[in-house]
Amino acid sequence: MELSAFGAIMKFAMEREEEIAAVMKRIGSVGGESFRKLGERIAADAAKSIKFLERTRREHVNELILEEPTTGLFVDDYLCERPPREQPTPAEAGRYLIDMLDVIIRFYTDAAAKATNPEAARTFNRIAKKKAKLKASLEEYISGLE
Amino acid sequence: MDLKTVRNYINDEWVESKSREMLDITDPATGGVIGRVPLSTAGEVGEAVDAAQEAYWDWRTTPPVTRARYFYKLKEVLEDKFEDIVKVTSIDAGKTLDESRAELRRAIEMVEVVCGIPSLMMGDSLEDVANNIDCVSTRQPLGVFAAITPYNFPTMVPFWFWPFAVACGNTFVVKPSEQDPLTQEIIFELIADEVGFPPGVVNVVNGGKDAVSAITGHPDIKGVSFVGSSNVARIVYKACGETGKRVQCLGGAKxxxxxxxxxxxxxxxxxxxxxxxxxxxxxxxxxxxxxxxxxxxxxxxxxxxxxxxxxxxxxxxxxxxxxxxxxxxxxxxxxxxxxxxxxxxxxxxxxxxxxxxxxxxxxxxxxxxxxxxxxxxxxxxxxxxxxxxxxxxxxxxxxxxxxxxxxxxxxxxxxxxxxxxxxxxxxxxxxxxxxxxxxNIGIAAPMAFFPFGGTKGSFFGDIKAHGREVIDFFTDKKVIITRWI
CATH class of the missing domain: 3.40.309.10 (Aldehyde Dehydrogenase; Chain A, domain 2)
Structure with missing residues (x-):
């Protein structure tokens, strides 16, 4: 399915954030203290991103350019294929989260480039930047395990 | 959505209409009945006007900066319940969610503009218009105003008028479209519960043709704002002219x-x-x-x-x-x-x-x-x-x-x-x-801080909706000339 309407793009982004928060809830306790803290940061960021996306959807829906559709954003390109097993190792959990963040960063980057609304583009870029920092922290954590 | 009968909001009370005439409200996407709307009587319009008239003096003497604070609160409430309102509008009027969001955004923008009412209402002054004589012009509210609004923008269009009028110190009666009145019902439920304008300052009467005639003919209503077809706009314009009201009628378009x-x-x-x-x-x-x-x-x-x-x-x-x-x-x-x-x-x-x-x-x-x-x-x-x-x-x-x-x-x-x-x-x-x-833009829709309205057969009146000049519609410019002796 192509995401062309402004609200559909925002909803998809929020659903991905909810997914990240849900995954963190499930696998956040598999590692030690440092993984748990990292997990809390990721979950808190997802919650904050949802609020930020909600605000953007509320405040920057502009009738003047509302339905000049966005093209080339397809749902299937931004879904994570491989759910983590019930009791993953810390390394597996970390790698899965990195994959999730990778996908969502790619989504936000693509959506920012295609968005007809500049405020929405700013929101996507800002969230993508934060996710990239979290991803770097996770990579550092994984490399410490290996 | 539960099947509900919409009520009138008069004097800060939700009142069931005594009218025996009701219309079904349908979900345009399914054709299913989602509610019923009363065709309120002239007497019920009169009750709303009486409540507005009663509330007028106290509200008129409330400082503009205090009146503005009600609108800051209104903005907060509308932002907070944004998606709840959007969902109702999409069912009520059949709009896409984004269209419903866009019109609620526009409504909020109206509220944001009227938050600046102390500045918008300011008058002018000049010393020494003659020797030792100064002149001041000040804007004063006039009393009770009313709006008759259409189905196509059930959230936004009432906000083109009543916030400006009420912020200026007038009191108000809104008659939403009988085709999709659920949107204003939820908005006014929020206003009643969380904003708390003094009783009678703003009132809602649901209805059809009889309610419109009662508004245009009512001697205590000082002005009417109308949006709808050009045929009805002409009728409202004429009727209001006959009873000496201020009037702005926005009609159809090609x-x-x-x-x-x-x-x-x-x-x-x-x-x-x-x-x-x-x-x-x-x-x-x-x-x-x-x-x-x-x-x-x-x-x-x-x-x-x-x-x-x-x-x-x-x-x-x-x-x-x-x-x-x-x-x-x-x-x-x-x-x-x-x-x-x-x-x-x-x-x-x-x-x-x-x-x-x-x-x-x-x-x-x-x-x-x-x-x-x-x-x-x-x-x-x-x-x-x-x-x-x-x-x-x-x-x-x-x-x-x-x-x-x-x-x-x-x-x-x-x-x-x-x-x-x-x-x-x-x-x-x-x-x-x-x-x-x-x-190079398809929808030339002026925003809240510019006037909205057409010309030729699309508009009847002189002062258009919203923007800075609508303050002139909702106020009288009083000129005071003073000799200092």
Whole structure:
């Protein structure tokens, strides 16, 4: 399915954030203290991103350019294929989260480039930047395990 | 959504109408009944006006800065319950979720503007207009105002008027459209519960023709704002004139979009498609007729056809739907009869939306995107407002010919031009007789801080909706000349 309407793009982004928060809830306790803290940061960021996306959807829906559709954003390109097993190792959990963040960063980057609304583009870029920092922290954590 | 009977909100109380006449409110996407609306009586309008009159003096003497604070609170409440209101509007009016969001945003923008009422209401002064004599002009509220609003923007249009009037110190009666009154019901529930204007400052009366007549004829109402068809706008204008009221009546439209041979088609087509089919064409700013100048006709026609075919039609409550249904079965029939008329009169129907089916919503009032080519002035579909997802294409030889078509039409609401030539854009905006103009934009909708309204058969009155000058509509300019002895 192509995401062309402004609200559909925002909803998809929020659903991905909810997914990240849900995954963190499930696998956040598999590692030690440092993984748990990292997990809390990721979950808190997802919650904050949802609020930020909600605000953007509320405040920057502009009738003047509302339905000049966005093209080339397809749902299937931004879904994570491989759910983590019930009791993953810390390394597996970390790698899965990195994959999730990778996908969502790619989504936000693509959506920012295609968005007809500049405020929405700013929101996507800002969230993508934060996710990239979290991803770097996770990579550092994984490399410490290996 | 539960089946509910909407109530009147009078003197800070929710009151069930005593009227025996009720209309069903239907979900345009399913045709199912979702509520009932009373056709309130003249007596009930009178009760609302009495409450507003009673509340007037205390409210009028409340400092503007204090009045403004109610609107700061209102903004906060509307932001907080944003998605709740949006969902109701999408069911009530059949709009897509994004369209409902956009109109609520516009309503909030009105509230944001009136938060500046202490500055907006300021008057003027000049010392020494004669020796030792100073002159001050001040704006004073007048009393009770009322608005009669349409179905196509059930959230936004009431906000074009009542926040400005009430912030100025007047009191108010709103009569929302009887076709989709649930949106104002939820908004006023929030206002009653969380904003808490003093009793009688703002009131809602639901109803139809009798309520309109009661408003236009009521001796205690100082002014009326109306948005609807031009036929009814003329009637309201006349009736208000007879009872000495201030009046602003925004009527219908036939909006022409001129596409010049030098237009950037890549940017033009998406804007045009949105302008034609947004809100299923049910807006007074809908692009209903494209005037293609010269050789751009064929590539423009082909691109419009391709884009219109891609529009996803369905229930507005589903995210990613691009066009919802029209408001009622009667309106659907009216639009379909215009399409039939276009065929009869010889226009070339290149995209026919009459048979559109939406799976699972067979009872909905859907019409697919429709395009006529070969439209000429004098055809019914070229001259009259259709208020549905029907776009006509005309071909002319020059910009002058295009402007001539616009000038000869009875309406003068909005028009747009797509061109990369500054000279063409300037000539167009200079000559075309319409009040809202777009250059390389399809929907020329002035925002809250600019005036909204047309000319010719699209507007009856002199002061338009919202913007700085609507403060003049809702206040009297009193001039005080003082000799200091």
């Amino acid at each position: 909006n022409f979009v001129v596409v010049m041979p030098d237009a950037n088609l890549e940017a033009t087509v998406p804007a045009l498609v949105h302008a034609a089919y947004g809100c299923a064409g049910q807006r007074c700013l809908a692009a209903s007729e494209v005037i293609a100048v010269g050789d751009i006709h064929k590539p423009l026609r082909d691109a419009l056809l391709a884009a219109a075919k891609k529009i996803r039609v369905g229930p507005g409550t589903e995210e990613n739907i691009q066009m919802g249904p029209v408001i009622s079965p009667e309106h659907k029939q009216r639009v379909l009869s215009y399409i039939d008329k276009g065929v009869e009169e010889g226009a070339d129907l290149i995209l026919d939306g009459r048979g559109v089916k939406v799976e699972g919503h067979e009872g909905g009032y859907f019409i697919g995107p429709t395009i006529f080519d070969g439209v000429t002035p004098g055809m019914t579909i070229a001259d009259e407002e259709i208020f549905g997802p029907v776009l006509g294409i005309m071909k002319v030889g020059s910009l002058d010919d295009a402007i001539d078509v616009i000038q000869k039409n009875n309406y003068g609401n909005a028009t747009c031009i797509f061109t990369t030539s500054g000279a063409s854009a300037r000539e167009f905006t200079y000559k075309a007789e319409c009040s809202m103009m777009g250059i």
